[in-house]
Amino acid sequence: MGQTIDILIVDDNQEFCQLLAEFFEVNEKFNVVEILHDGEQVLEFLKNNENPDVLILDLIMPHLDGIGVLEELNSQDLIGEMKVIALTAMGHDKIMKTVIDLGVHYYIMKPFDLDKLQQRIKQLMEKNTGVSENIHFQDPQLEIENGNYIPYITQIIQELGVPAHIKGYRYVRQAVKMVIKDMDLLGAVTKELYPRVADEFDSTPSRVERAIRHAIDVAWQRGNQKALKKYFKNNINENVKPTNSQFIARIADKIVVDLKVS
Incomplete structure (x- = not known):
């Protein structure tokens, strides 16, 4: 995989966005194309720009939440080949099923390990396979119980x-x-x-x-x-x-x- 992976980060926590951006930018394989902080901005951006390779989308945001964004992207057929990673602090099975049905490739709970996210993005881009093969649900408490702190x-x-x-x-x-x-x-x-x-x-x-x-x-x-x-x-x-x-x-x-x- 020689080409750069373009990433769009969407989260209303500006410090978290900056952290993610700094993490990705030290690796020349990744390029953060834009950082946005609410759902309406995402729709506007994707309507007027070429899709990034990866959309990192927080589910809890002002104006229009992540699920609302996914619903709009689906109705307007704007997802295409873009890989969608959903971030959430709530591990409800119902929400997980909803976002997966809406085309999310990877569902990850906060807090999470940045290295693991980077690894997962590379896997998604290398495999380039269907949604059902790429679903992953990370439960931090389960990780701790298994000895992964x-x-x-x-x-x-x-x-x-x-x-x-x-x-x-x-x-x-x-x-x-x-x-x-x-x-x-x-x-x-x-x-x-x-x-x-x-x-x-x-x-x-x-x-x-x-x-x-x-x-x-x-x-x-x-x-x-x-x-x-x-x-x-x-x-x-x-x-x-x-x-x-x-x-x-x-x-x-x-x-x-x-x-x-x-």
């Missing part, structure tokens, strides 16, 4: 404001995943945790350490202050950035506690 970790990292395009984003996510499975790693961050993360990404322990520190710096300077205060209240009050191990430990601890409660 990545969607939950991703949600927290995104909430804190770590940009998806920097290396530290993936390193932090992997480190938290490893710590959840083995809390003893927090006592051997330099000797064990960094080398293990480095092995996963064909990097070095020192690069992992620096990249995670950079991710924390960026979040601290430009991230979501409300979220930072929620997770790192003591650090905010004392105006002291958390260390790498404190940052990783806090996210891991939050997930472990939440899982025990649920």
